[in-house]
Amino acid sequence: MLEKRINMKTGFPGPKTLAVLEDLKKYESQGDLCFANYGTPPVIEEAEGVFVKDVDGNTYLDLTSGFAALNLGHCPKAVIEAAYKQMNTVHHTAQQPTEVRMKLAKKLVEIAPGFLKNNSKVQYDTGGTNAVEVGMKLAKAYTKRPYILCYQGAYHGRSFGTLAVTCFPFLKENFFPIMPGAVRIPYPYCYRCPFGMKYGSCGMQCARHVRDLFSDPTWGLIDRKKGTNLVAGLLFEPAQGAGGYLIPPDGYWQEIRKICDEFDVLMVDDEIQMGWGRSGKMFAIENWNVAPDIMMVGKAFTGGVIPNAAIISRTEIMDVLQPIHQSVTFSGNPVGSAAALAMLETLEKEKLIQNANEMGAYFLGKLNELMEKHPLIGCVQGKGLMLSMELVKDRETKEPFETIRIVKEAVKKGLLLTISGHFGNRLNIVPPLIIKQDQIDTAVLILDEIIGAFEK
């Protein structure tokens, strides 16, 4: 049994951690390791709930949830048992049908948001990046149009298709040419409004800009002969993940839905990071009472136990796919399907979405108290347990403070955090949805101490 508290037995980094990291660097590509987040990351040996233990015996409180894949916490028993049972029954069939994948698809259609509910079909895949690829393919195939709108500061993956709609330039270096036809638009990042305006008096200029793109032919997105739109879909994260848990203001997605309806453009919703209760609703877009036309899910779909992803779209859109038009070896895998069904059952049985709302409100209140005390914190945002703060050297100029410095200090004190943001100056707080009040208090105390020390 893992200790249920922070305990830095040897201090960080301990000797075993350093030895493993040295060998890892020798044998493994650095392309997949999280050195960027910590400089030196802990080497995890064991994990349970919201705690992880490293190879030196130090125990940490995990506010990263394995990049939002562990909504049920580490090692969720019910999901592991369901996966194990399925493994011992039938664990792989490729495209051969199984009852368990049918049950999961039925469940997804039943819980899909808005007009997707009972009016959609499911396509399986193995990971978030692939799911976004399929979402874009569906939008293009259904509308027969070439362009995809995507947002400044978005993250959707690193394949040749998704790199075009992911907006962090360093990820693209040396990989051109990537998918053509991606058109970037400003995200409703009110703290740093791209139009220099203030929410309340701005008339939502960022949404107006989208309308303008569809109205003014000189943007180049209207077919000159037919007068129709050339945009297949607007790809979006309901709240930006890697962008810094940026939460658009009330009314924004409703306005975008209206504009998309008016100009016949599909809304393609990337719920890979924000889905499965993280935002206090099953799917984040439900916070705005909006339904997308196509939605992608992944990450916490199986409580992080086994890779799995799905695309859920309006039936007539999904029906553009022909037999074996879109398939990968492990899509619809029976173990992944059983694990996803168990994840959904656990969310419901343990009332974890309710806990995300209650603990999220508590955590947000505490972060706001920290902001009152610390000028280094420029802004705080949160819905459910997707929480973030933006760090600035000066509240007037909003000059970014490098969050990595906070993250590196926090790991020494037993707290795991994620850096994020357009300028690398936001801190994503992504606890498992099972987190309790005393654990939040511990995290806030550590943040208070570290931020205070930097201010001195």
Ligand SMILES: Cc1ncc(COP(=O)(O)O)c(C=O)c1O
């Ligand atoms: C919003 C969003 N979309 C897509 C992806 C890609 O998912 P994956 O890394 O599982 O391929 C991520 C991953 O962080 C994400 O946050």
